[in-house]
Amino acid sequence: MTAVDSPGRTGRRPGNSGARTAILTAARSRFAEVGFDKASIRFIAASAGVDPALVHHYFGTKRELFVAAVDLPVDPAVVIGALDAVPLDQLGEQLLRTVVGIWDSPLGEGAVAAFRSIVSGDEPTLLRTFLIDVVLKNIRDRVDSPQGSGSARVALVASQMLGVLIARKVIGIEPLASMPIDALAAAVAPTLQRYLTGPTP
Amino acid sequence: MTAVDSPGRTGRRPGNSGARTAILTAARSRFAEVGFDKASIRFIAASAGVDPALVHHYFGTKRELFVAAVDLPVDPAVVIGALDAVPLDQLGEQLLRTVVGIWDSPLGEGAVAAFRSIVSGDEPTLLRTFLIDVVLKNIRDRVDSPQGSGSARVALVASQMLGVLIARKVIGIEPLASMPIDALAAAVAPTLQRYLTGPTP
Numbered sequence: 001m002t003a004v005d006s007p008g009r010t011g012r013r014p015g016n017s018g019a020r021t022a023i024l025t026a027a028r029s030r031f032a033e034v035g036f037d038k039a040s041i042r043f044i045a046a047s048a049g050v051d052p053a054l055v056h057h058y059f060g061t062k063r064e065l066f067v068a069a070v071d072l073p074v075d076p077a078v079v080i081g082a083l084d085a086v087p088l089d090q091l092g093e094q095l096l097r098t099v100v101g102i103w104d105s106p107l108g109e110g111a112v113a114a115f116r117s118i119v120s121g122d123e124p125t126l127l128r129t130f131l132i133d134v135v136l137k138n139i140r141d142r143v144d145s146p147q148g149s150g151s152a153r154v155a156l157v158a159s160q161m162l163g164v165l166i167a168r169k170v171i172g173i174e175p176l177a178s179m180p181i182d183a184l185a186a187a188v189a190p191t192l193q194r195y196l197t198g199p200t201p
Numbered sequence: 202m203t204a205v206d207s208p209g210r211t212g213r214r215p216g217n218s219g220a221r222t223a224i225l226t227a228a229r230s231r232f233a234e235v236g237f238d239k240a241s242i243r244f245i246a247a248s249a250g251v252d253p254a255l256v257h258h259y260f261g262t263k264r265e266l267f268v269a270a271v272d273l274p275v276d277p278a279v280v281i282g283a284l285d286a287v288p289l290d291q292l293g294e295q296l297l298r299t300v301v302g303i304w305d306s307p308l309g310e311g312a313v314a315a316f317r318s319i320v321s322g323d324e325p326t327l328l329r330t331f332l333i334d335v336v337l338k339n340i341r342d343r344v345d346s347p348q349g350s351g352s353a354r355v356a357l358v359a360s361q362m363l364g365v366l367i368a369r370k371v372i373g374i375e376p377l378a379s380m381p382i383d384a385l386a387a388a389v390a391p392t393l394q395r396y397l398t399g400p401t402p
Contacts, residue, residue, distance in 0.1 A: 120321025124372040132374060155368060155377040156388055163364025167356060171325040173333060176356040187357055187402040191392045201388040 022048040023055055027069040028126070035129035036066055063134060070118070070126060073110030074102060076135045084138055091139070092193030096185050099161060103169050104181070112169045131158045143196045156195040164188060223249040224256055228270040229327070236330035237267055264335060271319070271327060274311030275303060277336045285339060292340070293394030297386050300362060304370050305382070313370045332359045344397045357396040365389060 026047035030039045041062055045052040059065040067075045079102060086094045103111055118127040132140070136154040144150030164184075167173040176184070195201070227248035231240045242263055246253040260266040268276045280303060287295045304312055319328040333341070337355040345351030365385075368374040377385070396402070 116321060119367070119371060120317060128372045128374055131372075152376050152380070152388070155374045158374055159364035159368040159377060159389075160361055160392070161364070162367045163360035163362070166320070166363045166367070167360040170320060171329045171332075173329055173356045173359055175353050176360060179353070183402070187353070187396070188360075190395070191361070194391070195388070201384070 019048070019050050019054060020058055023050060023058060023065075024069050027065050031066055031069060031129060032123035032126045035125055036062075036133040037129070041065070066130070066134060070114055070130065071110070072114055073107040076130075080135055080138065088142065088197055089193070091143075091196055092191070093185055093189035095139070095157070096161075096164075096189050096192055097181060100164065100168070100181060100184060103165060108169060112165070115165060116170065131162075139196070145197075146200060149200050152201040153195050156201060157192055160188065160191050160195070220249070220251050220255060221259055224251060224259060224266075225270050228266050232267055232270060232330060233324035233327045236326055237263075237334040238330070242266070267331070267335060271315055271331065272311070273315055274308040277331075281336055281339065289343065289398055290394070292344075292397055293392070294386055294390035296340070296358070297362075297365075297390050297393055298382060301365065301369070301382060301385060304366060309370060313366070316366060317371065332363075340397070346398075347401060350401050353402040354396050357402060358393055361389065361392050361396070 023044065026044045027039075030044050030047065033039075039062070041052050041055050044065070045055045048055075055065065059068050063077055064075065067077075079098060080095075083091065083094055083098060102108060115127070118124075118130075132151075132154065136158060139157070140150040140154040142150075143153045164176070167176045168179075168184075169177075179187075224245065227245045228240070231245050231248065234240075240263070242253050242256050245266070246256045249256075256266065260269050264278055265276065268278075280299060281296075284292065284295055284299060303309060316328070319325075319331075333352075333355065337359060340358075341351040341355045343351075344354045365377070368377045369380075369385075370378075380388075
């Protein structure tokens, strides 16, 4: 925390690579500590001993910094953003197809590695804030009916999707692991749809 | 593997504690390699350099050895066995209440620790064989209707239960993490029931 009081005054002048690494390390630590919403670029920059402008220059927005800090192969907000145009009554199926489509693609390996690293580590906040504050934020707002139910709805969706990830990609429970996406959607999409728009949880 | 050819002939005469540890290590390794069904007490005993009778003497049945080898706080087959008498149309809710009841009890901490250790390790077979061949075996046979669908049904059940475990006990996604069991059952039991006895997956 001492670096907070002296950003840029520590005498450190890291090279490009050193500054990037310092920023990523500070970012991961801060996101793990207080979550995505409460973490600030200013604080992270100070911890890394650099100017906030350099953080933006290297990584862009706070969300993009998060994606880089947890070493994700794809920006989930961009992927999930495609769902903003999907009608609510088709959201369960499209969410499943979109997310599992990533996991089954060449990008999936990196996603699974990031997941295992987070589950086994002592940073549960990192995965929680990723799912709730980054991935599912827009969906939560859309399904908040009746008002206040959105958090429970997306928490239930997250639970089923996490379970599919583990069963299909981490431990390989057959026949779910090699089930064609159409069959998987037929089985699991009704669950997601009920969590999203069914009876109030 | 060389020990297989010379069980009891290695000159090793480990004390009680040494033999127990050797058996547990050999058992965990073998279960992780070939799964619960294909692992034999004879092979494990040979790997540990002891007589098979000693394995039975220390640990009882193969299932009890498995429970000890993966350091579970409770024998899941005994817990799940209580579900054998539950009518099929109530199985989803009773399964959820029984399993989450364990996780929420003082035993839950050990169960979560075992789960995290397995997910983060390189032994996916261990968790898979535990879920499918030990925990869900009887249920799979009961819900195999139409014939051949039982494996997909319990794989889907496993996916939702794994997701609840992670969301509730590992990363703490609210409000699911602190949801009273009745509310959780109202939300998730219909999912489990549909997987168990609903349309063929």
